[in-house]
Amino acid sequence: MTYCVGMLIDAGLVMMADTRTNAGIDNISCYRKLHIYDGGDDCFIAIATAGNLSVTQATLSKLAEGVPNPETGEIDTLWTVPSIFKAVQLVGNVLRTTRHETEHGMEAEGVSFGATMLLGGRVGSEPLRLFLIYDAGNAIECHADTPYLQIGEYKYGKPILDRALDVNTPLNEAVKLGLISFDSTMRSNLAVGLPIDMVTVRADPACEPEYFRIDQSNAYFNDLSRQWGEKLREAQAAIPRPPFIKHKAPVIV
Amino acid sequence: MTYCVGMLIDAGLVMMADTRTNAGIDNISCYRKLHIYDGGDDCFIAIATAGNLSVTQATLSKLAEGVPNPETGEIDTLWTVPSIFKAVQLVGNVLRTTRHETEHGMEAEGVSFGATMLLGGRVGSEPLRLFLIYDAGNAIECHADTPYLQIGEYKYGKPILDRALDVNTPLNEAVKLGLISFDSTMRSNLAVGLPIDMVTVRADPACEPEYFRIDQSNAYFNDLSRQWGEKLREAQAAIPRPPFIKHKAPVIV
Numbered sequence: 001m002t003y004c005v006g007m008l009i010d011a012g013l014v015m016m017a018d019t020r021t022n023a024g025i026d027n028i029s030c031y032r033k034l035h036i037y038d039g040g041d042d043c044f045i046a047i048a049t050a051g052n053l054s055v056t057q058a059t060l061s062k063l064a065e066g067v068p069n070p071e072t073g074e075i076d077t078l079w080t081v082p083s084i085f086k087a088v089q090l091v092g093n094v095l096r097t098t099r100h101e102t103e104h105g106m107e108a109e110g111v112s113f114g115a116t117m118l119l120g121g122r123v124g125s126e127p128l129r130l131f132l133i134y135d136a137g138n139a140i141e142c143h144a145d146t147p148y149l150q151i152g153e154y155k156y157g158k159p160i161l162d163r164a165l166d167v168n169t170p171l172n173e174a175v176k177l178g179l180i181s182f183d184s185t186m187r188s189n190l191a192v193g194l195p196i197d198m199v200t201v202r203a204d205p206a207c208e209p210e211y212f213r214i215d216q217s218n219a220y221f222n223d224l225s226r227q228w229g230e231k232l233r234e235a236q237a238a239i240p241r242p243p244f245i246k247h248k249a250p251v252i253v
Numbered sequence: 254m255t256y257c258v259g260m261l262i263d264a265g266l267v268m269m270a271d272t273r274t275n276a277g278i279d280n281i282s283c284y285r286k287l288h289i290y291d292g293g294d295d296c297f298i299a300i301a302t303a304g305n306l307s308v309t310q311a312t313l314s315k316l317a318e319g320v321p322n323p324e325t326g327e328i329d330t331l332w333t334v335p336s337i338f339k340a341v342q343l344v345g346n347v348l349r350t351t352r353h354e355t356e357h358g359m360e361a362e363g364v365s366f367g368a369t370m371l372l373g374g375r376v377g378s379e380p381l382r383l384f385l386i387y388d389a390g391n392a393i394e395c396h397a398d399t400p401y402l403q404i405g406e407y408k409y410g411k412p413i414l415d416r417a418l419d420v421n422t423p424l425n426e427a428v429k430l431g432l433i434s435f436d437s438t439m440r441s442n443l444a445v446g447l448p449i450d451m452v453t454v455r456a457d458p459a460c461e462p463e464y465f466r467i468d469q470s471n472a473y474f475n476d477l478s479r480q481w482g483e484k485l486r487e488a489q490a491a492i493p494r495p496p497f498i499k500h501k502a503p504v505i506v
Contacts (some may be wrong), residue, residue: 155408155409155441156408156409156411156412158409158441159409159437159440159441160485160489162440162441163440163482163485163486164485164486164489170494170500171498171500172494172495172498172499172500173494175494175495175498176489176492176493176494176495177489179495180489180492184412187412187415187416188408188411188412188415200498210498212497220495220496220497224492227491227492228488228492229416231487231488231491231492232413232416232417232485232488233416233417234484234488235481235484235485235487235488236413236417236429236430236433238480238484239429239433239477239480239481239484241423241425241426241428241429242425242428242429242432242473243473244465244473245424245425245428245453245463246425247423247424247425
């Protein structure tokens with residue numbers, strides 16, 4: 001399983017992905033799911049992947065080798081796309097064909113070949129953009145009304161984002177919310193686990209992207225996890241109990 | 254969609270179910286999903302249902318009419334079962350055959366005929382028990398280590414139960430936690446909605462079960478929802494932001 005979230009706010013872009021994969025509950029591994037294409041000033045693309053690992057890995061390998069474009073006769077890669085939208089279309093096409101090839105003839109195996117990806121970044125002078133790409137090749141774009149997208153095991157960590165994240169949230173607060181979202185997810189689903197890979201890209205194109213890996217020894221994350229648990233317990237304790245339920249059973253006489 | 258939770262703690266049994274059903278997002282209705290078989294001192298059974306409404310309704314109708322038992326020649330109903338476990342077996346058998354009959358020949362329609370049920374209560378002098386029944390007819394029982402079971406849209410409301418509920422939780426605190434769990438679910442999934450039907454059964458068999466319907470006008474629930482939102486925001490605000498992310502972008506000189 002996997003959990004990835006991308007947040008696109010006025011201050012910039014944050015993308016986070018866990019690193020746990022499993023083929024059955026007894027075959028758990030650590031794989032990077034956040035992939036970076038950093039072309040300096042001209043191009044920055046981050047891709048987070050969820051779903052069947054053979055499909056997402058083959059998709060990225062094909063993109064790395066380059067994909068022949070029958071219309072132009074050129075070889076398309078993520079380094080040559082003229083815009084983020086073109087990158088989304090390229091990745092969507094490769095993901096669709098890879099899924100189709102992988103599952104062809106293997107339907108009877110009962111394996112899910114589904115995969116989804118988050119793709120965020122900028123090419124040239126365009127503003128930062130963020131998309132969710134489905135394995136049918138289609139995609140949706142993140143906009144200000146709901147400034148985040150999730151893939152994988154998204155439900156446990158969605159409530160905190162729904163309640164607290166908006167487009168005006170500062171970048172460091174957004175990172176905090178993202179880590180709370182991961183903490184909630186990892187508590188409820190063992191198939192999502194540390195380390196968390198993260199990249200932050202500020203809206204100001206003069207700023208370099210920053211990379212972080214949050215692992216078991218990260219004091220800030222461990223503190224956040226402990227404090228969030230304590231504060232949830234305090235919040236729960238501060239809410240009065242329902243007056244229509246008696247604490248003690250009524251005495252029968 | 255649906256969300257139902259059952260909690261089996263030392264103080265007793267709590268079962269809660271929402272009432273929203275939908276056939277597509279533009280066809281939303283209100284149906285009772287918590288069904289009570291209250292036979293006074295001898296028998297109390299509560300069933301909460303999730304999944305395909307035609308399957309769960311047909312299952313309950315068959316149970317109401319009685320099911321011929323080929324081994325005994327008798328007609329089995331929920332009023333005649335000698336134990337909660339026998340009730341679980343009876344409901345599981347009827348649910349499995351109903352699902353099979355309903356989907357037979359309709360696989361091509363692409364409709365899901367899946368359904369699950371929570372069944373809790375006691376028969377005679379046995380202690381309270383709680384089960385989750387799958388539509389294959391099998392079931393799992395709730396035990397003290399994880400003193401709750403959920404069906405339907407369970408993920409949004411699971412973290413608060415994982416963090417706060419244990420077998421020693423008082424009955425009115427468990428009801429509060431259940432309502433927080435519903436509040437989180439309803440905020441993130443419009444397919445789960447008020448009113449919430451609820452029954453509480455104390456461990457002391459001398460106490461009568463109590464029934465509640467929490468609707469839009471319930472002042473306690475509205476207060477709980479508002480306070481929980483405020484306290485989550487306070488909790489979030491009280492946690493420091495990650496020190497490795499600067500609030501302002503570094504100045505490039």
